[in-house]
Amino acid sequence: MSQQPPSESQTASISGRKLVHMVLGPLALVAFVVIVLVWKFPELNFLEITEGLLFGVCFAVFGLYLAVTFLTWRCPNCRTFLGKDWDPRSCPSCGVRFTNAAHPR
Numbered sequence: 001m002s003q004q005p006p007s008e009s010q011t012a013s014i015s016g017r018k019l020v021h022m023v024l025g026p027l028a029l030v031a032f033v034v035i036v037l038v039w040k041f042p043e044l045n046f047l048e049i050t051e052g053l054l055f056g057v058c059f060a061v062f063g064l065y066l067a068v069t070f071l072t073w074r075c076p077n078c079r080t081f082l083g084k085d086w087d088p089r090s091c092p093s094c095g096v097r098f099t100n101a102a103h104p105r
Contacts, residue, residue, distance in 0.1 A: 028065035
C-alpha cells in the first residue's frame with residue numbers, strides 16, 4: 001500500500017493530537033514526580049495510600065501517556081510516527097503540511 005506524494009495544497013490537522021499530549025503530558029510528569037517524592041520521602045504520603053497502589057497508579061498513568069503517544073502521534077495521511085518534534089510543520093515521510101494555530105499559512 002503505497003501513499004501518493006501530497007500535492008502542494010494538501011494539508012492535515014494535528015491539533016486534536018496535540019491537545020491529547022497537552023493534557024496527558026503534565027499528568028504523566030506529575031505522576032513521575034509523585035513516585036520520586038514518595039519513594040525518597042515516605043512521610044509525604046499523607047493520604048496513607050499503600051505504596052504499591054500509589055506506584056501502580058502512577059506507573060499506569062505514565063504508561064498510558066507513552067501508549068497514547070505511540071498510537072496517536074502519527075501523520076493523518078500516511079500514519080508514520082511523527083517523532084520527537086513537538087510542533088511539526090509537515091510529515092517527514094509523505095510531506096503533507098499540517099495546519100494549526102502555531103503555523104498560520
